[in-house]
Amino acid sequence: MSDIKLYDTRAFTGKFMPSEEMKRHFQGTRDTFFIMPVEDMYRFVKRAVPASRSTITSCLYLTGGEARMKIGSTSYTVRVDEMLFVPAGQVFSFREDDINQGYICGFHADFLIGKFFRNNVLHEFDFLRVWGNPTIQPNPEAAGFIRALLDRMLVDYSQHGLQHSDLLQSYLIALLTEVNQVYKPLSETAPVSIVTLANRFRELLFSHVRTHQRVTDYASLLNISPNHLNKTVRRATGKSPTQWIDEAILLEAKVLLCQTAMPVAEVSSAVGLDDPSYFTRLFKKYEGQTPTAYRQMIEKS
Structure with missing residues (x-):
């Protein structure tokens, strides 16, 4: 079993x-x-x-x-x-x-x-x-x-x-x-074609966030231009593809920081970022604290 x-x-x-x-x-x-x-x-x-x-x-x-x-x-x-x-x-x-x-x-x-x-x-x-x-x-x-x-x-x-x-x-x-x-969808005002494309982007992001971290990556997978992807996702969700990607990376990192003992540098690599310094700056930009401080906060809670 x-x-x-x-x-x-x-x-x-x-x-x-x-x-x-x-x-x-x-x-x-x-x-x-x-x-x-x-x-x-x-x-x-x-x-x-x-x-x-x-x-x-x-x-x-x-x-x-x-x-x-x-x-x-x-x-x-x-x-x-x-x-x-x-x-x-x-x-x-x-x-x-x-x-x-x-x-x-x-x-x-x-x-x-x-x-x-x-x-x-x-x-x-x-x-x-x-x-x-x-x-x-x-x-x-x-x-x-x-x-x-x-x-x-x-x-x-x-x-x-x-x-x-x-x-x-x-x-x-x-x-x-x-x-x-x-059931009521999150967006009931945007045209179906726009919502559908934004949903396809989010599904791809969910599956590929550790290996695809640029807007151009997802535009290529969807066979559209990066500019079209930016406009579509922003109109459907209120957030840019870049913000969606950054937030997805941080979610992956948070799970590893909370539930493993991996050093911060290894967490950075595991979520697809080879530069630990950039990872720390990105984490602090969204969370207001470093990955180390975030882990310490969770351990004390």
Whole structure:
């Protein structure tokens, strides 16, 4: 049996290693799935979670309180009867002072491969794409359907684990489909052609940030001019491609700084920057502190 790790990193500093009980919820075979009350998760997560990356997609639905989480470089807040999705591979972090109740559900993409579903089914849900809107605000009727599906999955999983995986798969697809009915994209005003091109850029960046770090790299991959890419991305997202690239590099660096003991120079090289001095200047430009100071701050928190 091969384990699927909660965090996609080379090593852990001891401070951020999840408890053994927590890891059992996030590890398993290729058909990994879990669901639990948010209140139970807080028994395992005792402090703020710094920049992290998971191999599973997670979904938070609140029945009380509010939750704040940073996904990529954007901060989100969800409240009662709202949902927040963190797609697999996305860098996320959250603070320790939120008080809330609800459900947290996680699943590996392979969990939905079976006799009922094909292996690219997740691509049909924009809120699970790197460029999608991860926050869902269902109307009261849809919220009732979503809560009923979450509750049904929780009951079955609590009693039987993954013994009824076909049933859990069906409930999960029904849940994602219900969410899809009320999903609203981040940009509803820009022309479709502009949004589509900006989304393609963000998907390429997500996959190639460690090896492609110039606007010209992505313009070439998209078969357009750098000037056209600049105008399109800025109009669709409000940020330039250069800022998107810089932020993506920093997110990669934060994960390594938080969860490995790699020296700063090695972190710089790992994220594709061969000049540690430039890496430090870039990090300080966006974070207001050096990579070393950032690591020390996380270790003290």
